Amino acid sequence: MPLPVAHGLLGASVAAALYQPFESRRWKILATGAFLGICPDFDYALNWLRISGGGWHHGFTHSIMFALFLGLMTAAMVSGKKLRNIVVFGCAAGSHTLLDYLMTESTGVALWWPFTNHRYRLSLPNPIDYNWDNASLWASAIDLVRISLSELMIFAPILLVVLLARRRLIVRCN
Numbered sequence: 001m002p003l004p005v006a007h008g009l010l011g012a013s014v015a016a017a018l019y020q021p022f023e024s025r026r027w028k029i030l031a032t033g034a035f036l037g038i039c040p041d042f043d044y045a046l047n048w049l050r051i052s053g054g055g056w057h058h059g060f061t062h063s064i065m066f067a068l069f070l071g072l073m074t075a076a077m078v079s080g081k082k083l084r085n086i087v088v089f090g091c092a093a094g095s096h097t098l099l100d101y102l103m104t105e106s107t108g109v110a111l112w113w114p115f116t117n118h119r120y121r122l123s124l125p126n127p128i129d130y131n132w133d134n135a136s137l138w139a140s141a142i143d144l145v146r147i148s149l150s151e152l153m154i155f156a157p158i159l160l161v162v163l164l165a166r167r168r169l170i171v172r173c174n
């Protein structure tokens, strides 16, 4: 199960790759993309609050419809409801759903909510060992650091490649 490091970096990569104009608003767009990439996992709060008995994780917040909703809300706040920006921010949020769909070891994500609550997953071989030692707080902290660093090593280069490609494109156009 990917952690916020992976989701944030992937969301930022998607926003950086697609948003126009990027250079003048670079940090704002990267932060927005990272936040959108993490957003669907706020459904943990519904579990912690025991709303309707829990069981919310990987539910409606992990659907394509919810990603589009986040895209619409974000575009309205950041730049007016331009269709292109709704798609860009929707894709940044949807990157979370896609990554969980590809890698989750749970029963899957509610990809097509509200049409069906069925959970979908692809269960690709996972490059990161997400096994977690719950024997002590120290052991859990060590595993959290290990997993976060593994995600950083895989997903930070993706963001760097996107940023370098954008810079090359801008230099070429000028």
Ligand SMILES: [Zn+2]
Pocket: 040, 041, 058, 062, 096, 100
């Ligand atoms: Zn998730």
